[in-house]
Ligand SMILES: C=CC1=C(C)c2cc3[nH]c(cc4nc(cc5[nH]c(cc1n2)c(C)c5CCC(=O)O)C(CCC(=O)O)=C4C)c(C)c3C=C
């Protein structure tokens with residue numbers, strides 16, 4: 188084989204015979220070896236295909252493992268070896284096992300992660316493909332039907348995230364591994380009325396206030412139940428969406444669906460913080476799980492009034508259209524002053540690298556702040572918001588073009604916090620009063636959901652609420 192491409196290097200070519208910890212042998216079911224990236228994203232380690240899962244259909248699992256170990260691995264990493272047959276042919280001639288590459292497909296995210304209570308899809312690295320869906324319980328459906336649905340959904344999510352196919356599978360994801368699939372479930376304000384549980388609704392689900400720039404479409408907002416699907420493969424993500432939609436039949440109806448994307452892992456020469464459709468590096472100053480205050484800011488504490496939410500989180504979802512025609516007319520310098528950071532490196536305008544803290548006090552020769560008073564990053568920073576912070580985990584979207592020819596594109600802004608009032612609402616109120624970015628944005632849809640902790644083994648999401 189000739190030289191590796193950057194993408195292959197980033198994917199981490201595996202040396203034959205050296206099966207790393209976290210590979211097929213020795214990896215606990217539902218976990219895989221991962222390494223930390225510079226920006227806090229988890230980088231896939233050079234692990235082999237996901238371990239076969241207990242109880243999986245043998246024929247399906249076997250074909251997946253074969254594909255991941257040979258054809259799929261080579262194909263997924265973009266390896267040019269004269270076709271899959273070439274790779275197998277060389278191995279047969281030399282007696283060596285074919286090179287197994289780390290593939291996107293082999294990455295498995297645990298449905299319930301040891302040592303934490305949270306659902307997957309909150310601190311999971313951004314995935315390349317995402318679907319956000321909201322459902323309303325069907326007319327006549329109540330608590331019993333909601334419980335049965337959440338039981339079905341939880342089982343399906345756990346199976347799919349482990350790379351196992353549900354009964355009567357469509358085959359859409361047949362050749363792929365779990366591909367970092369996560370499925371995250373939330374409950375909206377109206378869920379509690381529909382299920383007769385209004386007395387147990389957390390105050391954190393009180394409706395968000397109106398903001399001056401809102402142009403919200405109620406049909407694409409709210410909903411009794413919310414699902415976030417993320418995966419590094421579009422077919423795997425669609426497969427999950429379809430399975431969950433079928434599970435809902437008779438019990439709940441789709442209210443709205445939004446589809447998003449992020450950069451594909453391995454598309455850059457080295458791991459980087461994602462860019463959004465305005466071209467900015469977006470996510471730099473997210474709180475990190477290693478921060479001392481991370482858990483208390485993002486996850487509901489042990490003393491929360493609603494016991495069933497302890498270890499859970501609240502998701503605020505906003506569909507934010509970007510006025511790209513206006514934005515792209517601005518010079519790079521203007522765009523950088525709107526955010527307060529450089530476009531190429533993401534470094535603050537006060538200097539350094541992407542991770543250098545902003546110097547909010549620095550002034551230029553003209554006596555004005557180097558990071559303008561209305562710069563987005565200044566106004567949104569914890570220092571400007573009594574320490575408030577949330578974990579932003581968005582997907583970009585593009586749904587074609589509007590009648591006026593402008594792209595219907597922007598950010599499916601998803602952020603996570605222990606208390607929306609002291610995080611999203613606090614910061615959005617401040618942004619609403621004079622953020623330089625706001626003139627380039629339209630908030631078109633909104634949702635707020637209680638996302639309970641991951642269920643215990645054998646239980647389903649929100650069971651303590653529905654059966655408690
Ligand atoms: C209410 C919260 C926020 C909304 C809505 C929001 C929308 C939004 N933001 C960008 C682009 C960037 N945001 C950046 C930083 C940043 N944004 C928020 C909050 C909201 N953004 C916070 C809390 C922060 C971090 C501030 C800090 O502590 O420094 C940045 C800079 C890089 C980074 O830190 O991520 C960019 C770029 C867009 C395009 C957008 C709506 C479409």
Ligand SMILES: [Fe+2]
Pocket residue numbers: 563567
């Ligand atoms: Fe922002």
